[in-house]
Amino acid sequence: MNAPLPVDVLRQHLIDPEICIRCNTCEETCPVDAITHDSNNYVVDPDICNGCMACVPPCPTGSIDNWRLMVRSEAYSVQEQLGWEELPKEKSLPTPAVESDVLAPAADAALPASAPGVAATFTPAGASVPPWSAAHPYVNLYTHKTPMTANVVGNYRVTGADTESDIHHIVLDFGELPFPVLEGQSIGILPPGLDAQGRPHHARQYSLASPRDGERAGYNNLSLTVKRVTEDHGGAAAHGVCSNYLCDLAKNDTVQVIGPFGHTFLMPNHPRANLIMICTGTGSAPMRAMTERYRRRIDTGENGKLMLFFGARTERELPYFGPLMKLPRDFIDINLALSREAGQPKRYVQDLIRDRAEQVCALLADRNTCIYVCGLKGMEVGVLDALRDVTMQSGQDWSILHDVLRREGRLHFETY
Numbered sequence: 001m002n003a004p005l006p007v008d009v010l011r012q013h014l015i016d017p018e019i020c021i022r023c024n025t026c027e028e029t030c031p032v033d034a035i036t037h038d039s040n041n042y043v044v045d046p047d048i049c050n051g052c053m054a055c056v057p058p059c060p061t062g063s064i065d066n067w068r069l070m071v072r073s074e075a076y077s078v079q080e081q082l083g084w085e086e087l088p089k090e091k092s093l094p095t096p097a098v099e100s101d102v103l104a105p106a107a108d109a110a111l112p113a114s115a116p117g118v119a120a121t122f123t124p125a126g127a128s129v130p131p132w133s134a135a136h137p138y139v140n141l142y143t144h145k146t147p148m149t150a151n152v153v154g155n156y157r158v159t160g161a162d163t164e165s166d167i168h169h170i171v172l173d174f175g176e177l178p179f180p181v182l183e184g185q186s187i188g189i190l191p192p193g194l195d196a197q198g199r200p201h202h203a204r205q206y207s208l209a210s211p212r213d214g215e216r217a218g219y220n221n222l223s224l225t226v227k228r229v230t231e232d233h234g235g236a237a238a239h240g241v242c243s244n245y246l247c248d249l250a251k252n253d254t255v256q257v258i259g260p261f262g263h264t265f266l267m268p269n270h271p272r273a274n275l276i277m278i279c280t281g282t283g284s285a286p287m288r289a290m291t292e293r294y295r296r297r298i299d300t301g302e303n304g305k306l307m308l309f310f311g312a313r314t315e316r317e318l319p320y321f322g323p324l325m326k327l328p329r330d331f332i333d334i335n336l337a338l339s340r341e342a343g344q345p346k347r348y349v350q351d352l353i354r355d356r357a358e359q360v361c362a363l364l365a366d367r368n369t370c371i372y373v374c375g376l377k378g379m380e381v382g383v384l385d386a387l388r389d390v391t392m393q394s395g396q397d398w399s400i401l402h403d404v405l406r407r408e409g410r411l412h413f414e415t416y
């Protein structure tokens with residue numbers, strides 16, 4: 001008599017709109033397409049999410065890792081979430097709740113949940129942990145609510161002036177304020193002005209192109225590699241709000257910055273670690289940061305090998321071509337894949353990985369080797385296929401090696 005009615009409880013997965021930098025990583029990662037977005041927010045559909053946690057490790061900000069115990073019939077709908085400017089306060093549940101449908105706590109939630117027809121496991125192509133020796137990253141020190149102001153101290157074009165690819169090297173200085181970063185991390189830039197809905201623009205994310213001790217060693221500054229966006233992925237004319245803002249900045253302008261972000265795409269910190277770096281276009285930013293970290297300690301004898309595969313349309317459209325080619329050949333093994341160079345066959349980075357199979361396999365066989373892939377989304381599959389082919393040719397089992405590389409935080413992707 002008077003026994004409490006059973007309540008169907010859901011552990012609802014939410015994304016914090018105040019921290020999210022709208023990088024699309026979660027939507028791309030979700031194996032069941034539970035994540036969607038509009039021009040305001042990225043949100044999780046409570047009717048589809050199975051709590052598999054696949055989206056949580058890749059999120060650079062941690063904004064994805066928010067959960068609310070909700071009466072299922074009162075779960076926040078996609079429409080409601082799209083309108084949020086901040087997460088709602090926790091609600092208390094009617095007591096006692098019947099626990100049969102409460103999902104496990106975060107640590108256990110990778111277990112397959114109740115959604116029908118959902119694959120029990122999801123294996124991303126890259127690692128969701130950093131290399132074992134990576135230094136400790138700081139994340140989210142500055143947020144949408146508490147951005148920091150940086151000073152522009154440099155803005156230079158790093159591609160041929162006569163080419164379509166207008167790529168800039170932009171240097172930001174933080175003055176006295178702390179902004180600790182590691183190679184492979186990114187920051188968010190808040191462009192000024194309002195979007196079509198009259199709301200402040202959300203942040204755009206850019207990878208650092210400079211190492212942890214500054215664009216200029218010992219200075220509290222960093223650099224970004226930004227391509228001016230003038231068309232969308234389909235080739236139609238489009239005006240990139242933040243890229244155009246950044247590429248047009250003048251010295252002494254100020255910029256609102258949030259971050260830093262990223263806790264997995266980090267370089268190993270132990271002596272004699274080897275890096276295989278594979279990139280296209282502005283995906284060269286983290287590779288420049290890591291290469292520069294190695295270059296600054298070239299005389300210590302601590303460096304492992306560096307092997308770079310870099311794709312661009314032509315030499316003149318390859319950012320940092322001049323400085324890159326000046327690096328000593330015994331310091332870095334440079335492989336340029338040019339796709340539209342007159343009089344040359346079209347080459348992609350994956351073609352060059354195959355050409356250099358022997359050297360790639362030798363590095364892969366060394367547990368001190370980490371692989372970083374950054375740039376166009378389309379190259380992800382091509383690079384994985386090339387790595388599979390070269391390891392299989394050398395008599396190794398790619399599926400075993402791929403698993404080891406992921407588990408040990410030695411294979412990282414950042415594509416867009």
Ligand code: A2P
Binds near residue numbers: 165311338376377378
């Ligand atoms: P393409 O000439 O076929 O576009 P972008 O200049 O657009 O940023 O591209 C950088 C380089 O990446 C270009 O050489 C481009 O070649 C190349 N690329 C395009 N798609 C792929 C892919 N699927 N895999 C590897 N490289 C690619």
